[in-house]
Structures are given as C-alpha cells and as structure tokens.
Amino acid sequence: FMTLADTVEPLSQVAQHPYFLRDEQFDELIQRILIAPDCGDEAVAILPKSNRPTAAHRSALRTKALTEASIGKIVAQAGPLHISDAEIVALAPRMQAAFVDDAGVAVRALEAFGARLPAQTQRAAVDRIVKAKASYALAALAHVNFSDDLRRALMTKVLSDGVYEDFSVARLTKEKLQAVLV
Numbered sequence: 449f450m451t452l453a454d455t456v457e458p459l460s461q462v463a464q465h466p467y468f469l470r471d472e473q474f475d476e477l478i479q480r481i482l483i484a485p486d487c488g489d490e491a492v493a494i495l496p497k498s499n500r501p502t503a504a505h506r507s508a509l510r511t512k513a514l515t516e517a518s519i520g521k522i523v524a525q526a527g528p529l530h531i532s533d534a535e536i537v538a539l540a541p542r543m544q545a546a547f548v549d550d551a552g553v554a555v556r557a558l559e560a561f562g563a564r565l566p567a568q569t570q571r572a573a574v575d576r577i578v579k580a581k582a583s584y585a586l587a588a589l590a591h592v593n594f595s596d597d598l599r600r601a602l603m604t605k606v607l608s609d610g611v612y613e614d615f616s617v618a619r620l621t622k623e624k625l626q627a628v629l630v
Contacts, residue, residue, distance in 0.1 A: 456481055460490035464497040478505045481512075488516025496528035514539065519546035520553045526560035536564055544572040551580035555588045563594035574598045578605045583614035589628045603629070 459481050466474050478501065481487060481494070491513040494501070501509060513522065514535060519542055522529065531539075543565075547554040554573035557565065565573070574592070577584045578601055585605035592598050606614070606629075620628065 456484045456487040456490050459484075460487070460493055463490075463494045463500075466498060466500050474500060475505075478509070482508050486516060488513050489518055489521045492517045492521045492525050492529070496525055519543050520550065520556070523553060523556045523560050531561075533564055536561055537566055540566050540569040543569055547572050547576040551576050551584045555584050555591075558588050559591045562591055570595065570598060574601050577602065581614065582606050582608075582610040583617040586610065586614055586618045586620070586628070590624075 459477055462469070463474075463477050463481060466477070469477065481490060484490075491509040495506065495509055495513065510529065513525075513529065514531070519539070522531070522539065523543075543553075543557055547557070554576045558570070558573050558577075563570075570592075574588065577588050582605055585602040589599065589602045589606065592602060615625070618625075
C-alpha cells in the first residue's frame with residue numbers, strides 16, 4: 449500500500465486509523481509522511497485522531513504541522529496542538545498573510561488565541577474582519593474582550609453594516625447577543 453500511494457493523503461488516512469498495522473509498519477508510514485513535502489495539513493489531521501504515535505512521532509508531526517500546515521488547519525486544531533505563546537509569535541507572520549486571503553481564518557484565530565496573539569496580529573485580524581462581512585465582526589466580538597480599541601472597530605462594523613442576515617448567521621440567542629454587544 450505505501451509503495452503504491454501516489455499522494456500523502458491516503459497515507460494520512462491510514463495513519464489516522466492504524467488498527468491493523470504492526471509497529472514497524474506504522475513507523476515507516478509516519479516516516480513517509482514526515483519526508484513528504486507540503487503535507488503539513490496531513491500531519492495536523494493525524495495528531496488529534498490517532499493515539500498510536502509515539503512521543504517522538506508526535507513531536508516530529510507537530511513540528512511538521514507548525515512549519516508546513518495551512519494556518520486555517522492549525523487554527524482549527526489549536527486545542528489538540530497545544531500551541532505555546534512562542535509558537536504563536538513564530539506563526540504570526542503566516543497568520544497575517546492568511547488573514548488577507550480569508551477573514552474567517554482571522555475570526556477563528558481570535559477565537560482560538562485571543563489576547564495571546566501579538567498586538568500587530570490582533571490588529572491585522574480585526575482590520576481584515578472589518579473589511580469583510582458584518583457577520584464576521586459579530587462573531588469576532590464574542591472573542592475580543594481584551595482590547596477596547598479592537599472591540600470598538602468591530603462594533604462600528606456591526607452597527608454600520610450589519611443586517612438581519614448577519615445576526616441570523618451568527619445564531620446568537622438574545623442573551624448571548626446582549627453579552628457580546630455590552
């Protein structure tokens with residue numbers, strides 16, 4: 449199977465559910481994934497789903513994930529990856545570039561890391577969100593409770609551009625909406 453796989457994706461799928469592999473087969477599978485170029489997203493997928501990797505495997509997969517995976521994938525799996533403050537600072541330039549491409553990633557980064565993000569990265573996220581839809585600003589307001597200036601920018605976006613659909617997309621209860629807007 450490993451010699452016939454022409455991409456890393458099937459290897460990643462097997463690594464996420466390695467029930468029938470012997471230890472040496474699993475080791476080889478992880479090594480193939482680690483040496484494959486541009487497969488950081490697959491490394492991110494393996495870490496939270498498989499309990500089989502050894503500590504050395506986990507460390508190598510985590511390093512690959514943090515250096516090669518897309519910011520969207522890293523942010524989506526921020527909890528299981530246990531990203532430190534130093535790693536967040538190292539990821540900050542890549543995050544700012546990712547925010548330009550997708551305001552949703554900016555919202556998820558604020559949700560996952562909040563005040564742990566460097567101030568410049570927080571500002572870049574909010575700036576991108578303010579240029580996007582009001583629903584993104586509304587979603588971000590729930591997670592930006594650490595900066596009055598950033599909250600003000602998001603609130604201005606919501607109040608100036610928000611329509612019923614934005615509030616509907618956010619699926620906020622009356623109580624949650626009041627908490628967010630206060």
